[in-house]
Amino acid sequence: MTTTVDLVPGWVTTRDVIAATYGCGTFQGIEPADAAGKVFVYSDPSAGEEYGYTFDGRAEDDEFGPLYLYTGAGANGDQKPSGRNGSLLSHVEKGREVHLFVAHGRLPGSGAMRQRYIGQMVLDPVKPYDVRRGPGKDGVMRDVLVFRFRPAEGTTPAWTEADRMPAAAQTAFEIVDPAVAVAQPVVLPEQSGAKVKKTEQHSTVETMADIPAGQRKVLRREGELVKAFVAHLAAAGHETHSFQITIKGEPGALTPDLYDATDHALYEAKGQTTRANVRMAIGQLADYRRHIPGRKDLLRVVVLLPSEPTEDVKDLLGEEYVELVWQTEDGGFAGWPLAYNQP
Known part of the structure; x- marks a missing residue:
């Protein structure tokens, strides 16, 4: 040594x-x-x-x-x-x-x-x-x-x-509160004069x-979007949380953005309204829903966006049986309440 x-x-x-x-x-x-x-x-x-x-x-x-x-x-x-x-x-x-x-x-x-x-x-x-x-x-x-x-x-x-990180020994499922804290812009300290060898x-x-400044802004926007939507759901009396899903043989955990227990709806949020982001959200929701217990066949999956996407992206979501909610200019949420209620 x-x-x-x-x-x-x-x-x-x-x-x-x-x-x-x-x-x-x-x-x-x-x-x-x-x-x-x-x-x-x-x-x-x-x-x-x-x-x-x-x-x-x-x-x-x-x-x-x-x-x-x-x-x-x-x-x-x-x-x-x-x-x-x-x-x-x-x-x-x-x-x-x-x-x-x-x-x-x-x-x-x-x-x-x-x-x-x-x-x-x-x-x-x-x-x-x-x-x-x-x-x-x-x-x-x-x-x-x-x-x-x-x-x-x-x-x-x-x-x-x-x-x-070691792989998980077993598949497990835990309920967690949604982590909706919004990161603040990093403020760098002034040079202290300390020397580094x-x-x-x-x-x-x-x-x-x-991490590029533009991407930091996008990720903060996503956090702000989830935070605003959680407040919106809470005001309507909805119970919300999320999940921690560990998979046997794999390191880390799957962590969906938000679950609305009242509507039995799983949300994936994106900080940009682009086709690439929506396609990624569709894939994430397809993966998550496989591991959600209880009435899995009736689980609703929803993409949450900061603005309205194009008509073709809307059609893509519809064909994949994924619902859509987006934030409007006045701070409301179009597409919510969801179009129909599950039995």
Whole structure:
């Protein structure tokens, strides 16, 4: 094991070495080092297996590139975006770097866990975390915050195939509240004057995940659309939530945007009214509906859009037996109430 303290991806060390160097704690998964302007994150995918779930690990790349998921702090009860979790959510605002380590086996003759440094990360600036369902140490199901890390600009992460998120052991189905928090535009801190060693091979916290500004705007629009529609349904007395669907043999989870329990209707929202987005929504709904229990043959599937699509796109939805709701200029929703009621 190396005895240096340079934060170079691939370096194997212990929490004690990091704590002695940067002045942070050694026991929690999220350890802020305020004086050093850093937050150290220690991921141990095997830890969650004790409670029947594992949310930590390298997820499948999406259209924006690599993604690492990390379970937030809080052993029992719903996890909150405050405390140690808040130190991650505010890392850009406070000018702190986030450094990710993964458990790497125990030191011979010692109970101490070795830590392999993956690299500097940033939270996804559009969707910093997902809300998942999982048991706490007390066995009671609760909301879990699963943070979404992207490599900071200039970082080549030292993850391996072994760091990929484990596949689910069984197919499972959990009811969750819809995650309708709308991400705010990222405000970058002013240059603090702090220097970064060349050996660290990564840049300061000012660098953000390489998600184009236009796409950030689209994703925020989608969140705002779902939030407005949930409020619309609530005002009409409808019960809404969503689902977390894990599939045996596959990592991660399927997470539909919104389920209206009153109408037995499943919604997929898109931030743009384009043919490509509608086609994607049709495919997602077809996949989701296969796993929704209870009156599956009567489940209604609906695409939710921010504006009216073309007539041909409407025809496409009709031929696929997918209903359509879109937001009007006055903030209302055309197509709702849905055209007919299921028995």
